[in-house]
Amino acid sequence: MKRIDVKVFTIATALAVVLSVSLSARAQDASATFKSKCAGCHGADGTGSAMGKKMGAHDFTTADVQGMSDAQLTDIITNGKNKMPKYGSLKPEEIQGLVAYIRTLKR
Ligand code: HEC
Numbered sequence: 001m002k003r004i005d006v007k008v009f010t011i012a013t014a015l016a017v018v019l020s021v022s023l024s025a026r027a028q029d030a031s032a033t034f035k036s037k038c039a040g041c042h043g044a045d046g047t048g049s050a051m052g053k054k055m056g057a058h059d060f061t062t063a064d065v066q067g068m069s070d071a072q073l074t075d076i077i078t079n080g081k082n083k084m085p086k087y088g089s090l091k092p093e094e095i096q097g098l099v100a101y102i103r104t105l106k107r
Pocket of ligand 1: 034037038039040041042052055056057058059060065073076077081082083084085087098102
């Protein structure tokens, strides 16, 4: 009985480690994607580059943007809005990662 408990515990721990590693890898992917595809207009910190602001991008750190639902952010990234290009070619997980990344920019 004891031996089985140890085995289960070991497997659960191993799974937890694998899961957390893949989650943080995904968060890193999102920040890399953001820097390469989005920062040109939105700025590395999400406040908006000079060009982005001129086009009408909003500061991601403010309540204006943080107050939007995940569904709204996902929709704008997927389908675009005015001068915001659409990124429907990204995988749904990638867009989800970007939404999560935007949430980390909250001030
Ligand atoms: C060519 C410049 C440009 C690029 C590149 C760009 N955006 Fe935008 N984005 C905009 C503009 C302009 C708006 C404002 C649209 C509006 O409301 O008229 C916007 C709006 C948004 C919004 C809604 C909040 C807001 O500012 O109004 C989100 C979320 C967003 N962009 C995410 C992204 C993500 C994620 C990427 C990268 C995958 C990205 N954008 C790339 C220009 C850009």
